[in-house]
Structures are given as C-alpha cells and as structure tokens.
Amino acid sequence: MFNDTSSLLAHLATRRSGKARDMIAPGPDDATLRDIIVLALRTPDHGKLAPWRIVTVAAEQREAFATLLKASWVKENPGAAGLDLSALDQFAHQAPTLLVLISTPVAGSKIPVWEQQMSAGAVGMNLLHAAHAHGFVGSWLTGWAAYSPDVAAAFGAGEDDMIVGYFFLGTAARDLDERPRPDYDDVVRRWDI
Template identity: 50%
Template sequence: MNDTMLNDRSSLLSLLETRRSAKPREMVGPSPSPAELERILTIAARSPDHGKLAPWRFVTIAEAQRDAFETILREALAAEDPCASVAKHQKETEFAHYAGSLVVLVSAPVENHKIPVWEQQLACGAAGMNLLLAAHALGFVAGWVTGWRAYSERVRGAFCGPGERIAGFIFIGHPGREMEDRSRPALGDVAREWEAPAA
C-alpha cells in the first residue's frame, strides 16, 4: 500500500471520528450550493439496500418555500393542540426558518415484498447517516431531528405518500458557535463477544 492510499484512509478515518450532530437552531449560513446538495444526496443514496428497493425519499424544501412550510406546521400544531400558546406557535415559525438547507427524509418501504419492512427502514436510516457524513465531508454540519412534527398526520400528509412516514428533518449549514462533542458510550457497554449456548 502506497503513502497516498495510507493518507486517504487516515483522512477517511479522521472524518468518521470527528462527525458530530449540530443543533439546527444554532446553525448559520451559507447553505450548500445546489451542486453541493445534489452531491450530498447522491452520496446518501449509496446506502446498503437489500433488494435494491431505495425505500427512502429526499424531499428538499427551498428557501422560498419556508413560509408555506411554516403554515403547515402552525396548522398541524393548532389541530393537535388547540390551546397551544403563542410561544409554541412562534417556535414553529423559528423551526421553519432555521438557517441552512432542509431535507425531509422519508421512509418509503415497499409493502408486501420479500424484503421485510424492518430491513427497508434500516436502509432509510443508513441513507440518513450517509447524508450526515457527506455533509461533514464537504465542510458542513448537519442536524437530524424529529419531534412531534415527524409524527403529525398533517405534516406527514404534506411530504409522504400512502405507507410512507417522516424519518426526520435534516438541516445542513454551518455552526453558529464552536461545537462541543458529547460523551459517547464506552465500547464495553455496547459491544461484547458472543458466547455460544451450552450444548
């Protein structure tokens, strides 16, 4: 293996070791350019996909569409919580207008297929993870969030077809402040050697 290959592998490992999620409410611009966003989504689609079903969708919300998105969120909130405070409605306005590009990740499993829905949902999650890594590799930060919006029928209906559901809202931009890494689980808490059952 030559030095170039070793350096490339070292850079890739460093990339994986340093990716972290950003809080969308703290992001600033600029957003990815159209070409950069296309590249991010193209990489995201290179995910493990048993059956080659592509059981996910990427729905982008343009800056000019944020007001319409806000309207949907406010209508959904009013339907789910008729007594929602002004502050809660203002929070939806802020969410709809967070800085950065916004991609709605949709889980779109193929029903009644030999590939179980669970495996297709895992593939959607892998596509989301690839999206985060691609954004990081291009010098951006990303935040993948869900919350009540992802489970609202009103919001789901604006982005999903029958049998689909929102896997998350992913914002892509730049950090508005120095990011801090969170604590990670100790390897011993999440990994172990298999012990074969006694005969």
C-alpha cells in the same frame, strides 16, 4: 486524534451533529447539495427497492413550512389556537438548508419492512456524513413534526410512509461540542456460548 482530515478515519472521528438553531450561511449551493444527496443514496438497500424519498425545502418555502406546522399543531392539539407557536416558526426557519427524509417501504416486497426502514435510516446517516465531507455541519431532528400525519401528507408521504427526520445543513456558527459517547464496554460484548 487524527491530523489528516482527508482520511476516512479522521472523517469518522470528527463528524458530529451541530444544533440546527446555531447554523448560519452558507449552506450547500445547489450543485453541492446534489452531490451530498447523491452520496447519501449510496446506502445499503436490500432488494434495490430505494424505499425512501428526499424532499428539499427551499429558503422561499420556509414560511409555508412554518404555516403547515402551526396549522397541523392546532389541528392535533385542540385549544392551541392563539397560543405562542413561535417555536414552530423557529424550527421551520433554522439553518440555511432543509431536507425531509421519508421512509417509503415497498408493500408486498419479500424484503421485510424493518430492513427497508433501516435502509432509510442509513440514508440519513449518509446525509450527515456527506455534508461533513463537504465541510458543512448537519443535524437530524425528529420530534412532533416527524410524527404528524398531516405534515407527512403535505410532503407526499403515503399511508405506510413516515418521516425519518428533518436534516438541517449549514455552517457552524461556533466550534461544535463533543458530546458524551457510550463506553465501549457498556455496549459491546462477546458472544459466549
């Protein structure tokens, strides 16, 4: 569609999510990851509350993350002990880089919680855009692990906080597939009064 990949239009037209399980090294080094996060923080934030936190999970912490996932799964699903939990191991170890984005709404603020949560979602989208701008592929995943109270608490989430998602970053092992997108006429209409 666009030949100039340095333009913002080309960036928006070419960004797509990759499958975390298909990501390979390299991922962003520490300086590049910092740049990605700093760019992501340039997000709409009504009231300047910064109602979100990002937790980095280093490569040497992935086994502890897998252990946390398995223990939490067994606790929340009695009878799961002894079952094959390899999918949780795979989730914890995929892609070279892992960030956990947490929505941390400021209680008592005049800014509605919903707006604060949308700001956290905007940070998530900016993480994906910034990773793409740096030549990496990203994947925003949720699932059970994003809704587990024990997992959230382990990442420092408070009672009213929630995990927005797990952001896996790395290099695509293969060309990314374009997924079907909504048809413009199906999702956009003119307001008729």
